[in-house]
Amino acid sequence: MKRKLVVIGSGMASGRLLEHLFDAAPDAWDVTLFNAEPRGNYNRLMLSPVLSGEKTYDQIVTHDDAWYAARGVDCRFGEPVVGIDRANRVVHSNRSSARYDALVIATGSAPFIIPVPGKDLPGVVAYRDLEDTRAMMDTAGKDAVVIGGGLLGLEAAAGMAARGARVTVVHLMGHLMERQLDPAAGYLLQRDLERRGITVHCKGATKAILGTDRAEAVLLEDGTVYPADLVCMAVGIRPETRLAVDAHLEVERGIVVDDALRTSDPHIFALGECVEHRGQVFGLVAPLYDQAKVLAKTLMDQDAVFAPVQTATKLKVTGCDLFSAGDFAEAPGREDIVFRDPGRGIYKRLVLENDRIVGVVMYGDTADGAWFYGLMKDGADIGPMRDTLIFGPAFQGGAAADPMAAVAALPPEAEICGCNGVSKGTILNAAAGGACTLEAMRSCTKASASCGTCTGLVQQVMALALGGEVQDAPAGMCKCTDHSHEDVRRLIRSMGLKSIPAVMQDLGWKTVGGCHSCRPALNYYLLAEWPLDYRDDRQSRFVNERNHANIQKDGTYSVVPRMWGGVTTPSELRAIADAAEKYDVPMVKVTGGQRIDLLGVRKEDLPHMWADLNAAGLVSGHAYSKGLRTVKTCVGSQFCRFGTQDSTGLGIRLEQVLWGSWTPHKVKLGVSGCPRNCAEATCKDVGIVCVDSGYQISVAGAAGMEVKETEPLATAATEDETVAIVTAFVQLYREGARYLHRPYKWVARVGLDWIKAQIDDPATRAALIERFEISQSVYRRDPWADLSTPAEVPRWAPLADLTLEAAE
Amino acid sequence: MTLFVDIGSLDDIPRQGARVVKTAQGCVAVFRTADDQVFALEDRCPHRGGPLSEGIVHGTSVTCPLHNWVFDLNSGQAQGADKGGVLTYAMQVRQGRILIDAGLIRRSAAA
Numbered sequence: 001m002k003r004k005l006v007v008i009g010s011g012m013a014s015g016r017l018l019e020h021l022f023d024a025a026p027d028a029w030d031v032t033l034f035n036a037e038p039r040g041n042y043n044r045l046m047l048s049p050v051l052s053g054e055k056t057y058d059q060i061v062t063h064d065d066a067w068y069a070a071r072g073v074d075c076r077f078g079e080p081v082v083g084i085d086r087a088n089r090v091v092h093s094n095r096s097s098a099r100y101d102a103l104v105i106a107t108g109s110a111p112f113i114i115p116v117p118g119k120d121l122p123g124v125v126a127y128r129d130l131e132d133t134r135a136m137m138d139t140a141g142k143d144a145v146v147i148g149g150g151l152l153g154l155e156a157a158a159g160m161a162a163r164g165a166r167v168t169v170v171h172l173m174g175h176l177m178e179r180q181l182d183p184a185a186g187y188l189l190q191r192d193l194e195r196r197g198i199t200v201h202c203k204g205a206t207k208a209i210l211g212t213d214r215a216e217a218v219l220l221e222d223g224t225v226y227p228a229d230l231v232c233m234a235v236g237i238r239p240e241t242r243l244a245v246d247a248h249l250e251v252e253r254g255i256v257v258d259d260a261l262r263t264s265d266p267h268i269f270a271l272g273e274c275v276e277h278r279g280q281v282f283g284l285v286a287p288l289y290d291q292a293k294v295l296a297k298t299l300m301d302q303d304a305v306f307a308p309v310q311t312a313t314k315l316k317v318t319g320c321d322l323f324s325a326g327d328f329a330e331a332p333g334r335e336d337i338v339f340r341d342p343g344r345g346i347y348k349r350l351v352l353e354n355d356r357i358v359g360v361v362m363y364g365d366t367a368d369g370a371w372f373y374g375l376m377k378d379g380a381d382i383g384p385m386r387d388t389l390i391f392g393p394a395f396q397g398g399a400a401a402d403p404m405a406a407v408a409a410l411p412p413e414a415e416i417c418g419c420n421g422v423s424k425g426t427i428l429n430a431a432a433g434g435a436c437t438l439e440a441m442r443s444c445t446k447a448s449a450s451c452g453t454c455t456g457l458v459q460q461v462m463a464l465a466l467g468g469e470v471q472d473a474p475a476g477m478c479k480c481t482d483h484s485h486e487d488v489r490r491l492i493r494s495m496g497l498k499s500i501p502a503v504m505q506d507l508g509w510k511t512v513g514g515c516h517s518c519r520p521a522l523n524y525y526l527l528a529e530w531p532l533d534y535r536d537d538r539q540s541r542f543v544n545e546r547n548h549a550n551i552q553k554d555g556t557y558s559v560v561p562r563m564w565g566g567v568t569t570p571s572e573l574r575a576i577a578d579a580a581e582k583y584d585v586p587m588v589k590v591t592g593g594q595r596i597d598l599l600g601v602r603k604e605d606l607p608h609m610w611a612d613l614n615a616a617g618l619v620s621g622h623a624y625s626k627g628l629r630t631v632k633t634c635v636g637s638q639f640c641r642f643g644t645q646d647s648t649g650l651g652i653r654l655e656q657v658l659w660g661s662w663t664p665h666k667v668k669l670g671v672s673g674c675p676r677n678c679a680e681a682t683c684k685d686v687g688i689v690c691v692d693s694g695y696q697i698s699v700a701g702a703a704g705m706e707v708k709e710t711e712p713l714a715t716a717a718t719e720d721e722t723v724a725i726v727t728a729f730v731q732l733y734r735e736g737a738r739y740l741h742r743p744y745k746w747v748a749r750v751g752l753d754w755i756k757a758q759i760d761d762p763a764t765r766a767a768l769i770e771r772f773e774i775s776q777s778v779y780r781r782d783p784w785a786d787l788s789t790p791a792e793v794p795r796w797a798p799l800a801d802l803t804l805e806a807a808e
Numbered sequence: 809m810t811l812f813v814d815i816g817s818l819d820d821i822p823r824q825g826a827r828v829v830k831t832a833q834g835c836v837a838v839f840r841t842a843d844d845q846v847f848a849l850e851d852r853c854p855h856r857g858g859p860l861s862e863g864i865v866h867g868t869s870v871t872c873p874l875h876n877w878v879f880d881l882n883s884g885q886a887q888g889a890d891k892g893g894v895l896t897y898a899m900q901v902r903q904g905r906i907l908i909d910a911g912l913i914r915r916s917a918a919a
């Protein structure tokens with residue numbers, strides 16, 4: 001026969017208990033569930049996103065009517081229990097009663113209301129439930145005062161500010177969140193809140209709430225008055241113990257429970273914020289979930305022991321990244337390691353005692369929080385890595401240089417989701433088992449399903465397991481940032497960012513100096529956006545573009561002079577031959593791009609060889625660049641009996657317009673004199689096929705790792721028009737494509753129709769050409785000439801040659 | 809005690825770049841980070857011999873230009889999944905001059 005379980009309170013703790021109980025023993029209990037709120041279980045932590053408008057109430061419901069119905073739960077919502085009759089094992093509300101074999105008290109806590117005049121006026125709320133949240137959602141354009149600058153108060157303040165209220169936070173202590181933050185971090189937090197228009201008044205003691213029929217203002221002891229259509233008191237909570245006290249259960253600060261969560265009455269159990277366990281009361285959800293696990297076992301007559309672990313705190317205010325765990329009060333024998341980056345508003349502090357971490361406070365950059373927290377919980381000896389500890393796992397020997405690798409370095413038991421105690425190993429297993437979207441991961445492990453602040457980390461672990469991006473994760477440019485290429489380009493433009501450090505700072509790069517993947521991309525985006533203002537950062541370029549030659553497998557280089565449209569002269573060939581001999585070039589080869597490659601040149605010889613080639617009128621062929629490579633041509637009407645137009649001349653002209661420009665990936669053109677297409681124009685990035693009536697321009701071909709025929713873009717009657725259309729197309733590609741996408745990939749993303757519309761519109765076309773020319777006023781020049789000057793030449797040689805000194 | 813020899817001025821190396829010093833024990837890459845820290849590493853990637861001096865320097869790491877292995881400039885160790893390392897050499901910067909372990913002048917390996 002089923003036993004009768006009565007639960008008082010349908011909150012975070014009892015909700016989790018019921019899940020465990022129904023999972024493990026679906027037929028053991030008949031459950032009756034009383035709740036003071038007129039609804040079932042929802043994710044209380046998520047009230048803040050509901051308040052700020054980032055989520056709706058429906059999205060945070062954890063158990064809906066169907067859930068209760070399927071499990072036969074007798075729901076008595078909106079019915080607070082008013083008495084427990086222990087002798088007869090019955091609980092009573094004002095409307096009904098219920099008999100129990102076992103009773104669970106899960107009444108949570110009650111907000112603390114400071115006893116000042118006016119505290120009972122309408123318009124004064126706490127921050128605990130949906131009713132409070134709804135009252136606060138209604139403050140757009142109004143004045144609101146939040147009393148209490150702790151976790152809850154600040155989430156309330158930020159939420160109302162997001163709704164358009166004028167918000168003031170009055171806080172008794174010297175800085176915000178003093179229980180979790182030290183003054184420095186509190187200051188950064190205050191500054192960030194003030195930036196979003198919130199007024200912060202620290203050391204403010206509330207004297208009274210003023211108003212006749214409803215709250216109108218808040219008066220402080222120092223005489224300050226803040227107008228207030230709504231006052232939110234968020235100064236603390238105390239365990240909700242009234243029922244237990246009346247029933248003469250043992251109650252101290254909370255309802256006293258033993259390790260199995262049993263109260264002083266063996267038929268009555270309690271969990272959640274209403275309990276006190278070994279002198280400790282609770283205010284965060286993680287230990288309550290552990291309690292739920294233990295109590296489920298106790299109710300199934302299994303042995304289980306609740307042992308609280310330290311919990312970490314995060315603030316759920318978008319844009320205020322804060323992490324705190326452990327104890328950071330100054331004390332004898334304690335030492336601090338502090339890291340600050342004032343420019344980026346970053347502050348990190350570790351408190352050490354005997355080479356163990358006892359406290360962590362981080363503001364601005366909390367990526368390493370989980371790692372520090374793990375070290376702290378494990379009591380790890382950090383002596384050996386003390387000097388670099390503060391820089392996080394990325395800087396520890398053996399670990400890696402980016403956040404992804406930092407996640408990779410975490411042991412399987414490392415906790416990723418603090419609320420639900422989900423470890424890295426659990427996430428990896430679930431991903432291996434097919435949970436490859438965030439939603440799937442949430443439903444099968446609960447990771448990131450509560451407060452949500454670990455979402456990024458969960459995604460990183462999933463990405464690790466899946467060997468790529470998580471399906472619904474925003475694909476960051478690289479491991480240094482969560483911003484996509486497109487976002488970064490957009491933000492560079494809209495925020496007016498004009499240097500790599502500015503981008504990294506203002507877009508919150510997670511690494512110190514970026515990586516080999518984002519730096520070249522950023523350099524390109526910046527020079528494409530601000531051709532006149534931005535100075536090319538040579539050190540952010542891949543070796544080939546830095547040294548203007550292709551590096552070979554043995555560290556030598558290849559040199560490819562430009563041969564405009566594939567046409568050369570005897571004197572150019574002579575200069576190439578001379579250079580090949582003078583510098584002992586091991587191989588001279590005709591490339592697939594209609595020009596000549598000198599392979600195997602030593603680095604220190606490069607500027608000398610370039611100077612020699614320059615003297616014969618040869619310039620860099622940019623065979624190494626993400627830029628204009630070659631324009632292949634055929635002989636065309638000049639010599640060929642089928643030629644319809646001067647394809648060679650047009651190719652040369654196009655190459656002379658486009659050369660030197662940097663592009664997202666390399667750009668190759670082909671111009672054929674007739675549809676026989678001897679220049680293979682129809683597999684190039686831009687191909688032109690001459691016909692009797694003019695020029696057929698097609699784009700987005702490929703002949704490398706993918707092979708693809710071009711698609712028609714336009715036809716033109718004249719050479720001039722052809723050059724204009726091609727130039728406009730190249731500029732559109734330069735402005736829009738993501739780095740390392742060839743035109744065919746970009747065209748596939750944006751659609752050829754959109755491109756046609758831009759190019760066809762005369763004004764847009766002209767503007768594109770104008771912007772291209774502005775950029776070319778800087779970049780249409782020979783890098784070889786710039787780098788073979790007397791000042792530059794020595795930089796190509798070794799800094800010092802100690803083998804000579806040895807010989808001396 | 810390590811003896812040091814002057815190999816040049818800090819300004820001879822671009823920030824986030826490197827220069828090569830030829831030594832009796834092979835080429836040594838001398839790196840300068842964005843915040844003017846200086847490191848000296850063997851200039852030969854353990855993967856396929858790529859010149860680390862030509863890699864992109866980011867933070868205190870360098871990416872090999874040939875196949876993107878990443879090395880920690882402090883330890884010379886490959887990062888992430890790649891295994892291997894290069895030798896590191898003692899260095900100093902004094903009044904804008906770079907000094908390197910004089911042991912590198914000797915023909916026979918000091919180590």
Ligand code: SRM
Pocket residue numbers: 550551552558560589590591592593594595597623624629630666668702703704705706742
């Ligand atoms: C020299 C040359 C081969 C030859 O001996 O003919 C060559 C050599 C290299 N190609 Fe190429 N490609 C050469 C013509 C081509 C062609 C044919 C063409 O241009 O008509 C193609 C196919 C057409 C195309 O680009 O779509 C071609 C498709 C590639 C690809 C694949 C590109 C793609 O989008 O799929 C790569 C890899 C890359 O760029 O990422 C590549 C990359 C390379 C690199 C740069 C590899 C590297 O990163 O080190 C090679 C440099 C060798 C060296 O040490 O100098 N090379 N490469 C040709 C130089 C042409 C020139 O004068 O500039």
Ligand SMILES: Cc1cc2nc3c(=O)[nH]c(=O)nc-3n(C[C@H](O)[C@H](O)[C@H](O)COP(=O)(O)OP(=O)(O)OC[C@H]3O[C@@H](n4cnc5c(N)ncnc54)[C@H](O)[C@@H]3O)c2cc1C
Pocket residue numbers: 008009010011012013014034035036037044045046047048079080081082106107108109127128129152155240243271272273274282283284285286288314316419451
């Ligand atoms: C806005 C907000 C944000 C928060 N953010 C976080 C966070 O980010 N991270 C974190 O760890 N914690 C957070 N918390 C704290 C977390 O919500 C609590 O620790 C948790 O909800 C406590 O769970 P509980 O089951 O003990 O109590 P509750 O979830 O409060 O549930 C108790 C329920 O019992 C009902 N009840 C009370 N008395 C009676 C009665 N006599 N009869 C019937 N029912 C009764 C109440 O109506 C309530 O529904 C937040 C809290 C709030 C309010």
Ligand code: SF4
Pocket residue numbers: none
């Ligand atoms: S096909 Fe191109 S990249 Fe491949 S080996 Fe030949 S030159 Fe090198």
Ligand code: FES
Pocket residue numbers: 853854855856857858872873874875876877
């Ligand atoms: S040679 Fe360095 S990564 Fe291959």
